[in-house]
Amino acid sequence: MPVVVSKDICIGCGACIGVCPTSALSLDANGLAECEESICIDCLACIGVCPTSAISQK
Ligand code: SF4
Ligand code: SF4
Numbered sequence: 898m899p900v901v902v903s904k905d906i907c908i909g910c911g912a913c914i915g916v917c918p919t920s921a922l923s924l925d926a927n928g929l930a931e932c933e934e935s936i937c938i939d940c941l942a943c944i945g946v947c948p949t950s951a952i953s954q955k
Contacts, residue, residue, distance in 0.1 A: 906950065
């Protein structure tokens with residue numbers, strides 16, 4: 898399952914974007930992370946680096 902970002906917890910640090918092997922993560926217009934589900938390969942690397950635990954599996 899792809900991951901989902903809780904936008905009320907994300908602080909926009911960009912750490913998750915740096916580790917995503919498929920560039921599935923990006924910052925939205927508000928500077929918060931979002932995941933393009935069709936590209937996510939469920940490697941879970943992003944979950945491990947998020948300082949606020951904003952990312953979880955759907
Ligand atoms: S689970 Fe892996 S592929 Fe999916 S958004 Fe996170 S780092 Fe990228
Ligand atoms: S690592 Fe966490 S806090 Fe940082 S941009 Fe990604 S989801 Fe947001």
